[in-house]
Amino acid sequence: MAISKKRLALAFAALAGAAQGAAAQTAEHVAAVKSVMDKSLVRAGTCAPVSEDFDGWPAALVQRCDYPQGVAYVLDVKPETMAKWIETGCAAHMSGVAACFDRMVKCAAEKSSATFVIGGNLAAERKGAVTNLFFRNGVVIGAAQNGKTDAVPAAEQEKLARLPESGVEAMPGGGPVAFWHTMPHQFAVKAIDLGVPAEMNTPDRRQRWLEIIRAEMQAALKTDGNRFLSGWMTAHPITLRTGECADDRDP
Incomplete structure (x- = not known):
């Protein structure tokens, strides 16, 4: 049966409208991610690309940020990339939950100020005061x-920021990783082949975990998904569906 010109015109108009709607929604998602990234105290300072590779991280992926509370070398994750990770995670784990995207953005802000610190101080307001917290490869490390x-004196901050993976002596809390505070065992479910250490109680295990994180994050930057986010969402389906950002033991 022949299709009238009018019907064809209506069909094309509908397709165009759908495409525009999808593009507008994506733009809103990107803007939402950028908004929380910009609120980080770290990014409120001066951030600039580094000129040399940073302990296994290509220079093109690293920015050094100097801000009033300290210094941090951060992974340069574009808002578009994080938005795509969240869109993919929501489609896989919370399909049909309209508020999923906004919840994951909120949780990234609450858990890590939407900032992945490769090395250095992620100062943030905690319990009404701005406090120091030192990281390596997105993981809090032991620091006095x-x-x-x-x-903290600038020279001491720089020393801690450049602490090699092999020099990390402790991982308070068992080594959860930004952006969403994913525990090693939660990620291990998504990456059985990598041999993720169950505990971070020896230098070799801590170094292995940091190496896995470094490789995994660099791989995630080239894909639509992030297995750290996927593992975290899989571990907390009930809590996340209530609209809360899950703590480690929440269902």
Whole structure:
């Protein structure tokens, strides 16, 4: 049966409208991610690309940020990339939950200020005060200055920021990784082949976990999904569907 010109015109108009709607929604998602990234104290300072590779991280992926509370070398994740990770995660784990995207953005802000610190101080307001918290490859590391409001000398901050993976002596909390505070065992479910350490109680295990994170994050930057987010969402289906950002033991 022949299709009238009018019907063809209506069909093309509908397709065009759908495409525009999808593009507008994506733009809103990107803007939402950019908004929370911009609110990080780290990014409120001066950030610039580094000139040399940073302990296994290509220079093109790393920015050094100097801000009033300290210094941090951060992974340069574009808002478009994080938005795509969240869109993919929501489609896979919370299909039909309209608020999923906004919840995951909110949780990234709450858990890590939507910032992946490769090395350095992620100062943030916690319990009404701005406190220091030192990271390596998105994981909090043991440092005497953690949780304190006192200013840390610039030279000491730089030393901690450049601490090699092999030099990390402790991972408080068992090594959860940004952006969503994913525990090693939660990620291991998505990457059985990688041999993720069950505990971070030896130098070799801590170094292995940091190496896995480094490789995995670099791979995620080239794909639509992020297995750290996927593992975290899989571990907390009930809590996330209530609209709350899950803590480690929440269902």
